[in-house]
Amino acid sequence: MPGDHRKEVTVDTKISASSGHEAALRQANGVATASMRGHPVFILPSRKEVNYKMRLFGVSLGEGTTKVGDVLTFSLPSKITCPGASVWCLKRCYGWRYEKRRPVCLKAYHENLALTSNPQEFERIMSGVLPRITPCFRIHVSGDFHTIAYIENWIAICRAFPQTLFWSYTRSWAVPEFRDALEKLRSLPNVQLFASVDETMPLPPSNWRKAYVYSDPRAQGIACATQMRDHGSCLECGFCFRVKTGDVIFRVH
Numbered sequence: 001m002p003g004d005h006r007k008e009v010t011v012d013t014k015i016s017a018s019s020g021h022e023a024a025l026r027q028a029n030g031v032a033t034a035s036m037r038g039h040p041v042f043i044l045p046s047r048k049e050v051n052y053k054m055r056l057f058g059v060s061l062g063e064g065t066t067k068v069g070d071v072l073t074f075s076l077p078s079k080i081t082c083p084g085a086s087v088w089c090l091k092r093c094y095g096w097r098y099e100k101r102r103p104v105c106l107k108a109y110h111e112n113l114a115l116t117s118n119p120q121e122f123e124r125i126m127s128g129v130l131p132r133i134t135p136c137f138r139i140h141v142s143g144d145f146h147t148i149a150y151i152e153n154w155i156a157i158c159r160a161f162p163q164t165l166f167w168s169y170t171r172s173w174a175v176p177e178f179r180d181a182l183e184k185l186r187s188l189p190n191v192q193l194f195a196s197v198d199e200t201m202p203l204p205p206s207n208w209r210k211a212y213v214y215s216d217p218r219a220q221g222i223a224c225a226t227q228m229r230d231h232g233s234c235l236e237c238g239f240c241f242r243v244k245t246g247d248v249i250f251r252v253h
């Protein structure tokens, strides 16, 4: 990656019992503390914005945001790749506002989308460009699972990287014909997939992890740790990808 001085470190995260979020994290999964201790984490230099990206063989990967931390990400253009989005969501889309401010990112997301129109090629390239040592990977800071073939691509990619913890939030669970493929994706041991919901949507099947918004009267779970300032980033927190149970509640951006 350009200009990186990467180092591999072992994180010995001390979890303080004083934080409500962390207590919830423990409650949600008793092994969370142990799994964070001694977990090898590939740390990239921190940066304030997602402005520069890794571009290899036509795929643009985000190298992190202030929210997720130094985590590789893959995104698509918002709205046009979101077949399960509610009107509520389309009106408040954070990704869309982000893309408007950063045309370079929008262009990269469209190029990524173009690649996905050739599923075989997309899977081959992604499997080739992802570093084997990637500890965690966020699918979709922007965009969503828009075709069954694309979901199947991610099933193959996630299987090819069993050491990497993948996580994503999707409203495509609300598209009935996508449900089987998404069930396969979320059944992989290294994948955590949340059903995003808002108060205008029904709830997904009860065995799905859910990502609520505060305005939803049904919301339950832990408050997102970066939004609560309990942790500086998803990389530090890990609730959504190191822990396998429990719902999360987000403040609308």
Ligand code: SF4
Residues within 6 Å of the ligand: 223, 224, 225, 226, 227, 231, 233, 234, 235, 237, 238, 239, 240, 241, 248
């Ligand atoms: S709960 Fe933790 S891992 Fe999940 S989105 Fe918030 S900071 Fe990231």
